[in-house]
Amino acid sequence: MKTTPYHHGALREALLAAAETIIRRDGLPALTLRAAAREAGVSHAAPSHHFGDLPGLLTELAAVGFARFAAQLKEINASPHRKRWDGARAYVAFAGANPALFQLMFRSDRLDISRPSFVAARAEAYRLLAQARGVVTDTPSVEELGNIIGGWSLIHGFSMLLLDGRLKPVLAAAPKGTSMDDLFEAVLASTDRKSFGPTDESLPASEGG
Amino acid sequence: MKTTPYHHGALREALLAAAETIIRRDGLPALTLRAAAREAGVSHAAPSHHFGDLPGLLTELAAVGFARFAAQLKEINASPHRKRWDGARAYVAFAGANPALFQLMFRSDRLDISRPSFVAARAEAYRLLAQARGVVTDTPSVEELGNIIGGWSLIHGFSMLLLDGRLKPVLAAAPKGTSMDDLFEAVLASTDRKSFGPTDESLPASEGG
DNA sequence: TAAGCTATCTAGACACTGTAAAGATATGAG
DNA sequence: CTCATATCTTTACAGTGTCTAGATAGCTTA
Numbered sequence: 001m002k003t004t005p006y007h008h009g010a011l012r013e014a015l016l017a018a019a020e021t022i023i024r025r026d027g028l029p030a031l032t033l034r035a036a037a038r039e040a041g042v043s044h045a046a047p048s049h050h051f052g053d054l055p056g057l058l059t060e061l062a063a064v065g066f067a068r069f070a071a072q073l074k075e076i077n078a079s080p081h082r083k084r085w086d087g088a089r090a091y092v093a094f095a096g097a098n099p100a101l102f103q104l105m106f107r108s109d110r111l112d113i114s115r116p117s118f119v120a121a122r123a124e125a126y127r128l129l130a131q132a133r134g135v136v137t138d139t140p141s142v143e144e145l146g147n148i149i150g151g152w153s154l155i156h157g158f159s160m161l162l163l164d165g166r167l168k169p170v171l172a173a174a175p176k177g178t179s180m181d182d183l184f185e186a187v188l189a190s191t192d193r194k195s196f197g198p199t200d201e202s203l204p205a206s207e208g209g
Numbered sequence: 210m211k212t213t214p215y216h217h218g219a220l221r222e223a224l225l226a227a228a229e230t231i232i233r234r235d236g237l238p239a240l241t242l243r244a245a246a247r248e249a250g251v252s253h254a255a256p257s258h259h260f261g262d263l264p265g266l267l268t269e270l271a272a273v274g275f276a277r278f279a280a281q282l283k284e285i286n287a288s289p290h291r292k293r294w295d296g297a298r299a300y301v302a303f304a305g306a307n308p309a310l311f312q313l314m315f316r317s318d319r320l321d322i323s324r325p326s327f328v329a330a331r332a333e334a335y336r337l338l339a340q341a342r343g344v345v346t347d348t349p350s351v352e353e354l355g356n357i358i359g360g361w362s363l364i365h366g367f368s369m370l371l372l373d374g375r376l377k378p379v380l381a382a383a384p385k386g387t388s389m390d391d392l393f394e395a396v397l398a399s400t401d402r403k404s405f406g407p408t409d410e411s412l413p414a415s416e417g418g
Numbered sequence: 419t420a421a422g423c424t425a426t427c428t429a430g431a432c433a434c435t436g437t438a439a440a441g442a443t444a445t446g447a448g
Numbered sequence: 449c450t451c452a453t454a455t456c457t458t459t460a461c462a463g464t465g466t467c468t469a470g471a472t473a474g475c476t477t478a
Contacts, residue, residue: 005444008456027318032435043457045437050455054436100318108373109236109312138382145383146395149367149376153396154359157366164317167358173347174354186355187362191400214473217427241464252428254466259426263465 012050014040019061023100028107033057058104059111059118065101066121069094073128085188087132088155092184095159103163106156158187221259223249228270232309237316242266267313268320268327274310275330278303282337294397296341297364301393304368312372315365367396 008014018039023031033054034044051057072094076086095102104110111118135148161167162180171178217223227248232240242263243253260266281303285295304311313319320327344357370376371389380387 011455029318033437034435044435045458046456048437103318106369106373106375109238109309113374139384140382142384142387142391142395143399145379145387145392146397146399147402149370149379149392150363150396150399153366153370154363155366156370157362157364157368158358159366160315160369161358161362161365164315165322166315170354170358173349175351178351178354182351183354183358186351187359188355190352190355190359193356220426242466243464253464254429255427257466 008040008042008046011040011042011046015042015047015050015057016061016064019057020064020101023061023104024098028100028104028110031058055110055112056115059113059115061101062105062107062111063115063118063121065098065105066118066125068098070121070125070128073125073132077128077132082132087129088151088188089184090132091129091155092159092162095163096180099163102159106160154187154191158184217249217251217255220249220251220255224251224256224259224266225270225273228266229273229310232270232313233307237309237313237319240267264319264321265324268322268324270310271314271316271320272324272327272330274307274314275327275334277307279330279334279337282334282341286337286341291341296338297360297397298393299341300338300364301368301371304372305389308372311368315369363396363400367393 015036019031019036022035022039026035033047036057037044037046040046047057051060069090072090073087076082076090079086105122113119129152130148133148133151137144140148158167167180167183171180171183174183224245228240228245231244231248242256245266246253246255249255256266260269278299281299282296285291285299288295314331322328338361339357342357342360346353349357367376376389376392380389380392383392
């Protein structure tokens with residue numbers, strides 16, 4: 001009666017899967033080396049043989065996240081039906097579908113951002129995101145950079161505010177039946193109007209009261 | 210020879226100051242109840258009498274952050290020289306000047322977001338931010354919400370990307386001498402052009418290769 | 419003044435964490 | 449079959465949050 005073999009066989013992948021289970025179920029603070037080991041059914045010191053330390057495990061998991069996001073972007077870039085802003089929608093959709101994982105991917109204080117696998121996965125994701133937006137130049141002007149970083153800031157900020165629960169009260173104040181998707185579409189639509197940003201009426205010169 | 214009195218006198222404020230010192234010097238992961246106690250020169254269990262638990266301390270510190278940001282917004286709103294986007298500039302400037310504190314303010318997984326002092330400080334900051342943008346309505350349309358949340362997403366996303374170090378390589382690819390402020394100004398300027406967002410040329414129909 | 423009450427702070431303990439060291443077991447090359 | 453290597457376990461230690469009990473100081477009331 002052999003219950004669990006001494007050697008797991010694919011412990012690295014099992015630990016990453018266990019880590020994602022934990023982060024999704026209990027949140028990032030609950031993801032510890034020992035918790036991942038328990039979830040995978042191995043001894044508490046086993047993870048260190050595959051990831052070195054806790055930042056190592058977190059970083060490899062973040063790399064998995066970038067790789068998954070890159071795969072979704074690749075699909076979109078290959079689709080003949082893709083529309084404007086589809087990259088932006090994929091960004092927010094990925095954040096919504098993988099909240100804790102997405103937050104981990106941008107939590108440098110807990111990551112070893114010099115890990116080659118992480119650097120590579122992130123670079124590939126960025127490359128595909130730029131491709132989805134039609135960015136081609138390697139030597140952009142400041143104006144072009146403003147456009148590129150502005151778009152990234154917009155979707156990243158929306159994602160972060162969404163995951164932190166900051167947009168829930170906003171929806172409550174919105175017209176009845178407004179969904180989070182509606183709100184994001186409204187955000188995208190707002191960038192096409194010149195009125196995006198603070199209104200001129202808010203300035204002192206023309207202020208009413 | 211009385212070295213340190215048994216009763217501190219203003220330990221709560223001293224612990225908050227110690228906590229901010231630690232978070233600024235060593236980062237958020239280094240901020241523990243015991244570290245704060247050491248920094249303030251009291252026993253390891255003293256903080257719990259003032260904040261309950263670790264999330265309690267973190268939340269009160271986050272509330273201090275919102276109060277400080279609110280104070281800066283109040284100055285701006287009172288200034289007769291204020292210009293468009295000054296609220297946005299203050300947002301990013303605050304993030305840059307208080308990186309770890311700003312990140313803590315939006316890290317709900319480590320906070321007790323139901324704490325009254327936190328709720329109040331945050332609400333006041335939001336109120337002043339809305340005022341800086343000239344938002345007045347209590348029943349906004351979806352279109353107006355797109356505008357409001359779009360602006361917030363933009364400055365919040367830029368701040369988060371900046372603090373996570375994601376914009377450093379961008380500056381490296383920018384024209385020589387471009388500063389982070391220049392980049393943010395370019396982002397702001399890009400919202401006034403209709404070209405903000407993905408270019409139409411990136412769509413399949415008109416794609417070259 | 420003096421007693422007692424309450425808020426404040428310390429000391430000790432426990433379970434949990436990351437991580438290092440050493441031992442056990444399986445795998446595969448020769 | 450031998451044995452070197454990779455994989456996993458066991459043991460140990462310092463650090464953490466948090467609970468409990470105890471010590472101290474300040475304040476009220478007489």
